[in-house]
Amino acid sequence: KQEVTQIPAALSVPEGENLVLNCSFTDSAIYNLQWFRQDPGKGLTSLLLIQSSQREQTSGRLNASLDKSSGRSTLYIAASQPGDSATYLCAGARFGNEKLTFGTGTRLTIIP
Amino acid sequence: DVKVTQSSRYLVKRTGEKVFLECVQDMDHENMFWYRQDPGLGLRLIYFSYDVKMKEKGDIPEGYSVSREKKERFSLILESASTNQTSMYLCASSPGQGPDTQYFGPGTRLTVL
Numbered sequence: 001k002q003e004v005t006q007i008p009a010a011l012s013v014p015e016g017e018n019l020v021l022n023c024s025f026t027d028s029a030i031y032n033l034q035w036f037r038q039d040p041g042k043g044l045t046s047l048l049l050i051q052s053s054q055r056e057q058t059s060g061r062l063n064a065s066l067d068k069s070s071g072r073s074t075l076y077i078a079a080s081q082p083g084d085s086a087t088y089l090c091a092g093a094r095f096g097n098e099k100l101t102f103g104t105g106t107r108l109t110i111i112p
Numbered sequence: 113d114v115k116v117t118q119s120s121r122y123l124v125k126r127t128g129e130k131v132f133l134e135c136v137q138d139m140d141h142e143n144m145f146w147y148r149q150d151p152g153l154g155l156r157l158i159y160f161s162y163d164v165k166m167k168e169k170g171d172i173p174e175g176y177s178v179s180r181e182k183k184e185r186f187s188l189i190l191e192s193a194s195t196n197q198t199s200m201y202l203c204a205s206s207p208g209q210g211p212d213t214q215y216f217g218p219g220t221r222l223t224v225l
Contacts, residue, residue: 034213043116043202043216044155089155098143098162098206099170100214104154 002027004092006103013080014111021075021106023090031093033066033073034100038087047088048075080110115139116217118203124223131190133220135203141215142208144186146170146178148199149219155202161186162208193224 003026013019023033032051036044048057048064050073056065063076073090087107091100119134137144145160147170157170159178167178175197179187186205190197200221204214 036216041219041221043218044204044214046213046215049213091155098208098212099145099157099160102155104152 002030002092002094002101004090004101004103006088006090006106008106009104010107010109012109012111015080015082017080018076018078019080019108021077021088021090021108023073023075023103025071025073025092025101027092027094028068028071029094030066030068033064034091034093035062035064035073035075036089036091038089038105040087044089077108082110082112084108085110116203116205116215118201118217118220120220121218122221122223124225125190125193126225127194129190129193129224131193131222131224133188133190133201133203133222135186135188135205135217136184137186137205137215138184139205139207139215140183141205142183143206143212143214144180145204145206145214146176146186146188147202147204148172148197149202150199158188195224198222198224 005024034049035047050066061078087105089105091102116137146158147155161180177189203217206212206214
C-alpha cells in the first residue's frame with residue numbers, strides 16, 4: 001500500500017527566499033505525482049502533475065521534481081511571496097488506478 | 113474552467129439524522145470522488161465512482177453510502193450521522209481513463225452535534 005509523507009508539517013520563510021517542500025512515497029510503481037495547494041477552509045487547487053516518465057514540471061515560479069528510485073518528490077518555490085502562504089499537499093497515483101494517496105501536507109507561511 | 117460545486121459550505125446536523133451532501137461537476141468527467149479531511153490524518157477517500165450508477169469503496173466507507181444517478185452529480189449519504197463524522201468533506205472529479213488531475217470543490221464543513 002502506498003504511503004505518502006510530507007515533512008515538515010509546517011514551515012515559515014521570509015518573503016523573497018527560495019524554498020523546497022518535500023514529499024516521500026513508499027511505492028516506486030507510481031504513475032504520477034501531483035502537487036496541490038489548499039487555502040484555509042477551501043478545496044484543493046492542482047499545481048503540477050508529473051508523469052512517471054518525467055523528472056520535472058515547471059509552472060511560473062514553481063518547479064516540481066520526481067525521483068522514483070529514491071521515492072521522493074520536491075516542490076521548489078522561487079522568490080516566495082505572502083500570497084504563497086497555504087498548505088501544500090502531494091499525492092501519488094498507481095498505474096491503472098484512478099485513486100490518489102495524499103500526504104498530510106506542509107503548512108507554509110511566508111513572512112512579509 | 114472546470115467547476116465543481118458542493119451544495120453547502122457549512123452544515124450542522126444532529127446525531128442520528130440522515131445527511132445528504134451533493135456534488136456537481138460541469139465538465140462531463142467520468143470519475144467523481146468523495147474525501148474527508150481531518151487534522152493530522154490528511155485526505156482519506158470514502159467512495160469514488162467511475163461511471164453513472166457505478167461506485168467503489170475507498171479507504172473509509174463505513175457509515176457512508178453514495179449515489180450517482182447522473183454523470184454530473186455524485187451524492188454522499190450519511191445514513192445515521194454520528195459525532196465522529198464531524199469533518200470537512202471534499203468532492204473531486206477527474207476526466208477518466210486512468211489517474212489524472214483531480215478538480216476539487218470548495219468543501220463542506222459538517223458538524224454533527
